[in-house]
Amino acid sequence: MxxxxxxxxxxxxxxxxxxxxxxxxxxxxxxxxxxxxxxxxxxxxxxxxxxxxxxxxxxxxxxxxxxxxxxxxxxxxxxxxxxxxxxxxxxxxxxxxxxxIGYIFQQFNLVGRMSVLNNVLMGRLGRLPRWRGTLGLFTAEDRELAMASLERVGLADRAWQRASTLSGGQQQRVAIARALTQQAxxxxxxxxxxxxxxxxxxxxxxxxxxxxxxxxxxxxxxxxxxxxxxxxxxxxxxxxxxxxxxxxxxxxxxxxxxxxxxxxxxxxxxxxxxxxxxxxxxxxxxxxxx
Ligand SMILES: Nc1ncnc2c1ncn2[C@@H]1O[C@H](COP(=O)(O)OP(=O)(O)O)[C@@H](O)[C@H]1O
Ligand SMILES: [Mg+2]
CATH class of the missing domain: 3.40.50.300 (P-loop containing nucleotide triphosphate hydrolases)
Structure with a gap:
């Protein structure tokens, strides 16, 4: 073990x-x-x-x-x-x-003015070469992974919504989708x-x-x-x-x-x-x- x-x-x-x-x-x-x-x-x-x-x-x-x-x-x-x-x-x-290591906080720690999908994609940042992360160039695979993670927490239909418009419970599920996308x-x-x-x-x-x-x-x-x-x-x-x-x-x-x-x-x-x-x-x- x-x-x-x-x-x-x-x-x-x-x-x-x-x-x-x-x-x-x-x-x-x-x-x-x-x-x-x-x-x-x-x-x-x-x-x-x-x-x-x-x-x-x-x-x-x-x-x-x-x-x-x-x-x-x-x-x-x-x-x-x-x-x-x-x-x-x-x-x-x-x-x-x-x-x-995926970290989930009581207050979700999402960027409220960003879309749900972009918040979830943040989970990829630690895995990307620095230059790609700063330019925001996520790959198609990154996006697929992020969408699959949103699907998993039941929020795929909210991908384009601003994170701040979701309820607390939904925001916490987005935070979990971010940890899934991170492949923690x-x-x-x-x-x-x-x-x-x-x-x-x-x-x-x-x-x-x-x-x-x-x-x-x-x-x-x-x-x-x-x-x-x-x-x-x-x-x-x-x-x-x-x-x-x-x-x-x-x-x-x-x-x-x-x-x-x-x-x-x-x-x-x-x-x-x-x-x-x-x-x-x-x-x-x-x-x-x-
Ligand atoms: N940044 C900090 N500065 C000073 N004291 C702190 C700090 N963080 C935690 N503490 C103190 O450490 C102890 C444990 O706090 P914490 O880990 O937040 O407890 P819990 O999460 O179990 O409620 C508490 O006495 C708290 O006041
Ligand atoms: Mg505590």
Whole structure:
């Protein structure tokens, strides 16, 4: 089984405040992993480090490292067996590696005044020789791929529309089509459904699952709504205060577990009423209600 994500001893501080503590984890090819945890637990920070959008702490020399603390370790992140960063330095080749990583944001990150198709074609930029990208000379194959990706997310008929005219759910599906056009091996999605209504959220999660199951792409998705994690992901990594609190099968998401993880922050949005949970298998409902 190919290892797609390998994180070792990752520490990250902002000013004097440590946000990630000596994190280590491995994700294999073809997994669909939910990253959960209270607000501020470090989920977005971790995803940004995986894609090389942020760089971990340098690490102290052995003699200056406190013996009893997680702080001060020199960390490393490898994706697809290539180095993203080590000892607080981004690999010089990280841009090329980033072409293999699709990143989905809560707020979609589309260019609103551009057509849907052109937004999707942006997924090709990391794969093109620089001169072709800057001149906007996409090939017929690039366009075919972009249209096929739009077809896949059910938006081929919107190709010529301005992206800003689409609903939030549709814009998120365009962002996924962009990642498909990018032919990313790994998809990192940071709260992709947090701004969406339940029906749009379900569509987005269904598409991510399809990409995982049909194409075998590895997906890591941060989710505020734990019931979606239970329904869509086999494995859950729970962060709490910048540390891995739990890493294992989704069956762990019982009521007592969630109470402990979220403490007083367990809000009602984590438990949508049954009537608003489309296609939920009994098991997932039981898990959250337990
Ligand atoms: N750019 C930043 N500057 C300062 N502190 C930050 C920055 N990004 C994140 N943090 C802090 O790191 C911690 C983890 O944040 P974040 O990764 O956004 O959490 P989550 O995504 O789980 O809500 C929080 O305490 C947050 O305030
Ligand atoms: Mg976040």
């Amino acid at each position: 190919q290892t797609v994500i390998h994180v070792q001893s990752l520490n990250k501080s902002f000013g004097g405040k440590q946000a990630l503590f000596n994190l280590g984890l491995t994700v294999d090819a073809g997994e669909m992993v939910a990253l959960i945890g209270p607000s501020g637990s470090g989920k977005s920070t971790l995803l940004r480090h995986l894609s090389g959008l942020a760089c971990g702490d340098r690490g102290l020399s052995r003699s200056r490292r406190p013996a009893t603390s997680d702080a001060g370790q020199a960390g490393a992140v490898h994706i697809l067996n290539r180095c993203v960063q080590s000892s607080g330095r981004l690999d010089p080749d990280v841009r090329r590696l980033r072409a293999s 091996e790994l998809i990192l999605a940071d709260e992709p459904i947090a701004s969406l209504d339940p029906e749009s959220a379900r569509k987005v999660m269904d598409i991510l699952r399809d990409i995982n199951e049909t194409d075998g792409k590895t997906v890591v998705v941060t989710l505020h709504q734990v019931d979606y994690a239970a329904r869509y992901c086999g494995r859950v990594i729970a962060l709490k205060s910048g540390r891995i609190h739990f890493d294992g099968a989704v069956d762990a998401l019982t009521g007592p577990f969630l109470n402990e993880l979220y403490g007083g922050d367990l809000d009602a949005s984590l438990m949508l009423p049954e009537s608003r949970m489309p296609r939920a298998p009994r098991r997932a409902l039981d898990l959250v209600a337990a």
